[in-house]
Structure formats: C-alpha cells, structure tokens
Amino acid sequence: MGPGPINAHPRVLRAMSAPLVGQFDPAMTEYMNEVMAAYREVFRTANEATVLVDGTSRAGIEAALVSLIEPGDRVLVPVFGRFGLLLTEIAGRCGAEVHTIETAWGTVFDEQEIIDAIHRVRPALVALVHGDTSTTMLQPLERVGAVCRDEGVLLYADVTASLGGNAFEQDAWNVDVATAGLQKCLSGPSGSAPISLSPAAVAVLDRRRSVEAGIAAAGATVSQARIHSNYFDLAMILDYWGEQRLNHHTEAASMLYAARECAALLLEEGIDAAVERHRRHGAAMLAGLKGLGLTVFGDEAHRMNNVVAVNIPDGVEGDAVRAAMLTDFGIEIGTSFGPLHGKVWRVGVMGYNARRDAVLTTLTALDSTLRRAGFAAPADAGVAAALAVYAEEAR
Amino acid sequence: MGPGPINAHPRVLRAMSAPLVGQFDPAMTEYMNEVMAAYREVFRTANEATVLVDGTSRAGIEAALVSLIEPGDRVLVPVFGRFGLLLTEIAGRCGAEVHTIETAWGTVFDEQEIIDAIHRVRPALVALVHGDTSTTMLQPLERVGAVCRDEGVLLYADVTASLGGNAFEQDAWNVDVATAGLQKCLSGPSGSAPISLSPAAVAVLDRRRSVEAGIAAAGATVSQARIHSNYFDLAMILDYWGEQRLNHHTEAASMLYAARECAALLLEEGIDAAVERHRRHGAAMLAGLKGLGLTVFGDEAHRMNNVVAVNIPDGVEGDAVRAAMLTDFGIEIGTSFGPLHGKVWRVGVMGYNARRDAVLTTLTALDSTLRRAGFAAPADAGVAAALAVYAEEAR
Structure with missing residues (x-):
C-alpha cells in the first residue's frame, strides 16, 4: 500500500x-x-x-x-x-x-x-x-x-x-x-x-x-x-x-x-470505471486517515486519486511505524523524498490494491500500530470513517 | 532453436x-x-x-x-x-x-x-x-x-x-x-x-x-x-x-x-558442467547438420559451443525453409545480419534447448523440410550423425 x-x-x-x-x-x-x-x-x-x-x-x-x-x-x-x-x-x-x-x-x-x-x-x-x-x-x-x-x-x-x-x-x-x-x-x-x-x-x-x-x-x-x-x-x-x-x-x-x-x-474494466474505482477507494482512505487523527499533506483539491500523503505526527517516529506495519501486518507504506523525507507517509490506493478490503485492512493495521506508538485516535475511528464514505457512496 | x-x-x-x-x-x-x-x-x-x-x-x-x-x-x-x-x-x-x-x-x-x-x-x-x-x-x-x-x-x-x-x-x-x-x-x-x-x-x-x-x-x-x-x-x-x-x-x-x-x-548444474553440456549438444548438432549435407560457415576451431551457422545451399530459398520449420514443426531457426542475411542459417543449441531431444527433433524436422525443398541427403543422415556423436561420447 x-x-x-x-x-x-x-x-x-x-x-x-x-x-x-x-x-x-x-x-x-x-x-x-x-x-x-x-x-x-x-x-x-x-x-x-x-x-x-x-x-x-x-x-x-x-x-x-x-x-x-x-x-x-x-x-x-x-x-x-x-x-x-x-x-x-x-x-x-x-x-x-x-x-x-x-x-x-x-x-x-x-x-x-x-x-x-x-x-x-x-x-x-x-x-x-x-x-x-x-x-x-x-x-x-x-x-x-x-x-x-x-x-x-x-x-x-x-x-x-x-x-x-x-x-x-x-x-x-x-x-x-x-x-x-x-x-x-x-x-x-x-x-x-x-x-x-x-x-x-x-x-x-x-x-x-x-x-x-x-x-x-x-x-x-x-x-x-x-x-x-x-x-x-x-x-x-x-x-x-x-x-x-x-x-x-x-x-x-x-x-x-x-x-x-x-x-x-x-x-475490460473500462478506463472511466477504473478511474472512478481509484477515486472511490482513495476517498475512503483519505477519510480513514483523517479519522485516525492524521492531517493530510498538500492541496486536497489537486490530489491524485491513487495516493494520499499525511503528516507524520510530532513525537511519532515515522520509520518505526513503517517498519512495524511491514513486520507485523505485511503492509508497506512509504515516506517521501528530499524535503519530505521523514515528514510524511504516503499511502497508495492503486491498481490491484484499490479495493475495499485493502483500504480497511490498512486502516485497522495503522490504527493498531499508531496506538502502540503513542498516537491514539478513538477506537476504530479510521475504519469507521472509511466505511462511512463507502456507505454514503452506495446510497 | x-x-x-x-x-x-x-x-x-x-x-x-x-x-x-x-x-x-x-x-x-x-x-x-x-x-x-x-x-x-x-x-x-x-x-x-x-x-x-x-x-x-x-x-x-x-x-x-x-x-x-x-x-x-x-x-x-x-x-x-x-x-x-x-x-x-x-x-x-x-x-x-x-x-x-x-x-x-x-x-x-x-x-x-x-x-x-x-x-x-x-x-x-x-x-x-x-x-x-x-x-x-x-x-x-x-x-x-x-x-x-x-x-x-x-x-x-x-x-x-x-x-x-x-x-x-x-x-x-x-x-x-x-x-x-x-x-x-x-x-x-x-x-x-x-x-x-x-x-x-x-x-x-x-x-x-x-x-x-x-x-x-x-x-x-x-x-x-x-x-x-x-x-x-x-x-x-x-x-x-x-x-x-x-x-x-x-x-x-x-x-x-x-x-x-x-x-x-x-x-546448481555447475558452470563447467553447463559448458560441457553446450559443447556436447553443439557438437551433435554440428555433426547432424553436416550429415544433412550442409557445410558449416566460419572457422570451426573458434566456433561458440551454442550456435552453429551453415551455408544455405544453392537453389534453396532460405526464408521459405525457415518459415516451413516454424509453421510445420514449431521450430525457429535464424538467418543472420548484413552481409550474411539470407546466406546462412543459424541453429542455436543453448540454455534450456541444449538437450538431446531438441537437437534430434530439429535435425529430423530439417531433414524433412530440406527434402521437400529439393535438397536431399540420404534418409535420416542428420539424426544418425548426431546419434553417432552421442554414442562416441558415451563410450
């Protein structure tokens, strides 16, 4: 991811x-x-x-x-x-x-x-x-x-x-x-x-x-x-x-x-349908990350559908969280380059990974990992926020 | 091939x-x-x-x-x-x-x-x-x-x-x-x-x-x-x-x-063993092509183990033989570039294809194809010559 x-x-x-x-x-x-x-x-x-x-x-x-x-x-x-x-x-x-x-x-x-x-x-x-x-x-x-x-x-x-x-x-x-x-x-x-x-x-x-x-x-x-x-x-x-x-x-x-x-x-999927799939799951991921108490990096109005950058909270060691996500849950998230290295995490929602289960699994794993890193949102708030996006879009 | x-x-x-x-x-x-x-x-x-x-x-x-x-x-x-x-x-x-x-x-x-x-x-x-x-x-x-x-x-x-x-x-x-x-x-x-x-x-x-x-x-x-x-x-x-x-x-x-x-x-095979395998099957292919009545292009003393070039006989259309080999037998052989284009065929005996069955199948298919192209050696002379190399080496 x-x-x-x-x-x-x-x-x-x-x-x-x-x-x-x-x-x-x-x-x-x-x-x-x-x-x-x-x-x-x-x-x-x-x-x-x-x-x-x-x-x-x-x-x-x-x-x-x-x-x-x-x-x-x-x-x-x-x-x-x-x-x-x-x-x-x-x-x-x-x-x-x-x-x-x-x-x-x-x-x-x-x-x-x-x-x-x-x-x-x-x-x-x-x-x-x-x-x-x-x-x-x-x-x-x-x-x-x-x-x-x-x-x-x-x-x-x-x-x-x-x-x-x-x-x-x-x-x-x-x-x-x-x-x-x-x-x-x-x-x-x-x-x-x-x-x-x-x-x-x-x-x-x-x-x-x-x-x-x-x-x-x-x-x-x-x-x-x-x-x-x-x-x-x-x-x-x-x-x-x-x-x-x-x-x-x-x-x-x-x-x-x-x-x-x-x-x-x-x-086979259709390009428009694929773009819409990336938009939908990207929006759910964005909401979920906000639900976890993270703030989004950059201009949300010009964000790509398929990747979300969030600011690494003060007091949280970004690379330790990334390592724990990989070791404990087998989920890779990224940091960025140059001036943003160690400042943001980048979470992808793209291609085969632009799926509801991938979004929700990533959010619940990150919830758990952040909690152990001392950064706690209300329990399960990330998944709940993402599910709310899916529910809204299904109406 | x-x-x-x-x-x-x-x-x-x-x-x-x-x-x-x-x-x-x-x-x-x-x-x-x-x-x-x-x-x-x-x-x-x-x-x-x-x-x-x-x-x-x-x-x-x-x-x-x-x-x-x-x-x-x-x-x-x-x-x-x-x-x-x-x-x-x-x-x-x-x-x-x-x-x-x-x-x-x-x-x-x-x-x-x-x-x-x-x-x-x-x-x-x-x-x-x-x-x-x-x-x-x-x-x-x-x-x-x-x-x-x-x-x-x-x-x-x-x-x-x-x-x-x-x-x-x-x-x-x-x-x-x-x-x-x-x-x-x-x-x-x-x-x-x-x-x-x-x-x-x-x-x-x-x-x-x-x-x-x-x-x-x-x-x-x-x-x-x-x-x-x-x-x-x-x-x-x-x-x-x-x-x-x-x-x-x-x-x-x-x-x-x-x-x-x-x-x-x-x-796993061992490099020396792999080189020897290429030498052996290359030698069998060389002998087999000669058995078919074809003459080798280039200095045999400095030939690579894994590919043999033979002169396309007068009166035989090289590309038609290559096309027939591919269409009728699913076997690809090559010609060469520049001054050698249309003058030689190149037959590879390399990697996964450096095998006895691949050598003999190629020779018998080429025997059949050349015969129909009007260039006939004694029946099965290619395979026989290759088998003679294998028999000699097995002694």
Whole structure:
C-alpha cells in the first residue's frame, strides 16, 4: 500500500509465466500489434507510434527526452516535486538548456503560470509530470496542451503514476509524448514503459533517424542530429515495432506479456470505471486517515486519486511505524523524498490494491500500530470513517 | 532453436509469476544481495560491483559504455561481426574517438593483432564481443586481458551470447567489465542485463558520480564529468544496489526473480558442467547438420559451443525453409545480419534447448523440410550423425 510499486494483479503474474516465442515469430509480432492497439486506447490517442520501451518507467522518460532533445534546445520544466526534478536532471544530461519554474511541494501550478513561462522562455519542449507521487499532486494540463499546440511547442508528460487511476486524454489534451510504467495504477510489475508519440514528435525523430551498420544491407546511415543513445533511440525502436521490423534490442517478451495483460485488464474494466474505482477507494482512505487523527499533506483539491500523503505526527517516529506495519501486518507504506523525507507517509490506493478490503485492512493495521506508538485516535475511528464514505457512496 | 532468444526453463517462467514485494522491503533487498552473490559466481569474479541493469542485454552494453567513456576518449573495438559493429555504434554515440580493427566475418582475431592495435592506438578502453552470434565466432581474450591490465587500459567484454555455454573467467582473464543477458545460455527471457565491474572500472565511476536533486537532503551534487545518461548511470545504479540504497529506478522485480532463478539453475548444474553440456549438444548438432549435407560457415576451431551457422545451399530459398520449420514443426531457426542475411542459417543449441531431444527433433524436422525443398541427403543422415556423436561420447 505504498506509492508504488504495488502488488500485481494475479492475471498479470500468470501472463508472465507464458512460454516465450521468438521476437520475429508471427505470434510475437501479432502480440506487438495488439499491444500497440491496446495502449492507444489506454492513452486515449490515435498515435500510430505507440509502443513499449524495454525498461522501467524511468527508461521511458529518458527515451522520450533523449530522442526529442537536441543539445542546446531550450526545455521548460515546471517542477512541483521530486519527479519534476528528475526531468530537469535527465534533460540536463541530454544537453538541454533547462529552464524551470517551481511551486511549493504540495501544490500545483495555475496553468497560466506555465503558459506565461512558455511565452517567456520559448522552449522547444515543455516537459512535466502529470501526477507526482512524491507530493501526491496532479497537475492540470489541458490549457497548457492547447497553447503548446498553437505555438508549435512539443509537450511531454510523465503519466507513470497517474495513468489508469486519474483521467488522462492524450489527444484531447494535445500531449505530444506520454510515457508510463506498469507498477502503479496498471496493476503490473516495473520493467516496461508504454510510450505514445504524436506525428509532430515523430517528425523530430524522422530528422534524427540512423540505421546501424550490420543491419542495413547498404551499410550504416547516420543522421547529423544523431540521438545520443542507441538503446533509447525511439526512431530505431519505432522501426523495430513497425512494418520494417528492423532488429534493435531483443524484445523482453515476458514484460510484453505483462504489459499486454495490464492493458487488457484496464480496458475490460473500462478506463472511466477504473478511474472512478481509484477515486472511490482513495476517498475512503483519505477519510480513514483523517479519522485516525492524521492531517493530510498538500492541496486536497489537486490530489491524485491513487495516493494520499499525511503528516507524520510530532513525537511519532515515522520509520518505526513503517517498519512495524511491514513486520507485523505485511503492509508497506512509504515516506517521501528530499524535503519530505521523514515528514510524511504516503499511502497508495492503486491498481490491484484499490479495493475495499485493502483500504480497511490498512486502516485497522495503522490504527493498531499508531496506538502502540503513542498516537491514539478513538477506537476504530479510521475504519469507521472509511466505511462511512463507502456507505454514503452506495446510497 | 534460433540464435536466441530461446525457450526459457520452466523454473524461470514460474519464478516470474511470484508475487511482487516493494523495492526496499527487506525481502527484496535480500534477493538483491543474493543476485549479486550469484552473478559473482556466474562471471567468476570477486567484483563487489555485480548487479543487474533493468533492460535487455543491449541496455547492459550501453550502461557499460556510457558510464565508462567520456567524450573524446579513445576506444578500440575489434570487429568480427554484427555485435562488434554495435559496440562501435554505441561508443560513437557516447562521444568516443572510435578506432576499429576488422577481420573477416567467420574468423576471429589472433590476439596479437589486438595487442598490436592497443599499442598503436593507446585507447582508454578496449571494447569487444566475446561470442558474436552473427558469425558464431568466439574470440579468445586471455592475452588481451593481461596486456590491458599491464598497460592500465580498461577491457570491456560483451558476453551476452557466450556466458554459461562457453568458458568465461572474468577475473582470471582480467576483464574489467562484462555484461550479459538471460536469453541465451542462461535459459531466461530477455529483459535483464547482469553486469560486473572491476575496482578499476568503479574508480572511473567514482570520478563521475552525481546525486539527483530531490534525493539528497543536501541537494544535487553534479560531477564535472557527469555521465550522459541518468538511467544508465552505473554510479547511481551501484548506489541503489549498495548499502546506501539510494533511490534510482524502480527495480523490475519480476525480471530480478528471473535473473535469480537463471543463476540458481546454472550454479546448481555447475558452470563447467553447463559448458560441457553446450559443447556436447553443439557438437551433435554440428555433426547432424553436416550429415544433412550442409557445410558449416566460419572457422570451426573458434566456433561458440551454442550456435552453429551453415551455408544455405544453392537453389534453396532460405526464408521459405525457415518459415516451413516454424509453421510445420514449431521450430525457429535464424538467418543472420548484413552481409550474411539470407546466406546462412543459424541453429542455436543453448540454455534450456541444449538437450538431446531438441537437437534430434530439429535435425529430423530439417531433414524433412530440406527434402521437400529439393535438397536431399540420404534418409535420416542428420539424426544418425548426431546419434553417432552421442554414442562416441558415451563410450
């Protein structure tokens, strides 16, 4: 019940134990096509260029940034938590001229602030996090997307933590590139990064396309603007997933099976229903934590559905409570990073764990643990508060 | 029965369906420590810095090269196949001044040629492939390693295709950095890249270490010689696997389970026994293919144990035979890349597929398929020749 990774759905675990098939076996290429189609629905996009990067969600982020950013490009990163800082870090390593705007951790930007910064900086790319688990905040994007489209600026969004548990509309919001992972609301393991790129983003790749020596019969072709990574060269990765099937990496078949099953689960449930499930159980968890006498960290109006941060009470040792929750009840909750380390607990309600029994079990275990740590609410007040939310919603 | 990926061992498939645990759960950190210890045995090294890179074998290669190469460094790459060309490609993207020596595909270098080039080029790093599946050749390394040690040159070896099926001794041969994958002789899926780095290689990383903003309480620290990738920054990856457990990526738990089981299988069998198994079944396959009237491609004296390349006979359409093998018998065999595409077939005998039944079934299926393609050997001559090898070895 931490901020992710979380327990995978049993169907996803089972999918990973399916026998492997060769990467150019027609069965495998058909799976790849199915994955592309499924993630178009998941991202709510018509983008042909919708594939997996073989690595964790961070691999997806780096693939997007290193493939889109040429050294010297101006990149604007609005930072409202740790994962915004990560974008500045990666963009810097890609040689970008990084411009940041910042807002206090626990808040989001008024979209107009970002738009003003776009007009001031005139970046080639705006890179931001949709939902930053470090602060639990969800940044509205729609107006920013429209401005980027009108101004010819590319917009990248890291939707790792938000996708499937909060509304996200890649095409309607004019997000050029989105990357995700499986280990949050998609109920899967870390290790595969779905990505989708708009035609405008693919046009950037087309200018930077290279073909490896040893692959092309005609020898290598190298773009002047060659991408500074081979593994994350999205032009090559698209050639691998596309009709040409040009050999690149060896597809991580088991992780592809996992990604395919994650998408199947989400689409069977329906994306809107999944978002509503995360909202409902997240609201119950929020109420329950308040019922335990804890105060919520950050702007509740912009909270992600799938994770709640609460302030660690004075006099309570945060890590001891986390250790007791894990040792005594087998339940993991998180703290956060940097300035919030040891200041907040983060409780996830996501993916396979966005369930009534998981919420109530976590609350009663935390009630017991906090009581022994000397922080006592009225008996069972957490569970009662969560049950009240469920009862209210059932009416 | 292609050159990899191959069928995973059933125990590895089962391991991947184990429930996930959080990345800082003591159970998980203990698994990580077990993986480090196991791969030290697999690589035959005492290197503390022995971990997994979360991505395919190509991710391991890029992590090694981008972390070790500073722009402008001279790098010597002896090329004897497609994967040597890949090393030049990646090293070039890392900003290296790349120097190559080449030998005909199907041969290996006399080690003295590489040593002479080291003395001529004076590189910071020698990067080469141990076993290149594109040509099936296995490059001897021991004298090169000794010279690199004496001259203070780092030696990187890509052992993806060779490890576990051919002798490899990282420490005895003075190989500073080795990277692998699971999908060849280790009987696992693609998607995790074991890597081991010598103290001399770690010293390079130590000079280039950065800490992310948002992680360090004291703010970011950035090395002047910052590594041009965050995801592949091995200094950070070692801090994540080490005692500090500094957050970096979210470990791909299911792939770690797979890597752990692959190592357990190999160490239970014994590395020497596994190499001998690959030698024996590879020899039977070689004899069987000759029995079918096919001629071997390349220098038989330097063939890898685990893959055989044969010339596609005149008048036989190579891809049609491969398609028939797959459609009619469910058996995949490969062709090769670049100059060898459509000229050779590559038949793998590796990992879980290095078995008598797999060898004989492949040979009898190929006998049948070739016969219908108009290329006929005496009836059952392939299987008979392989059985003769097994009978000879059993005496």
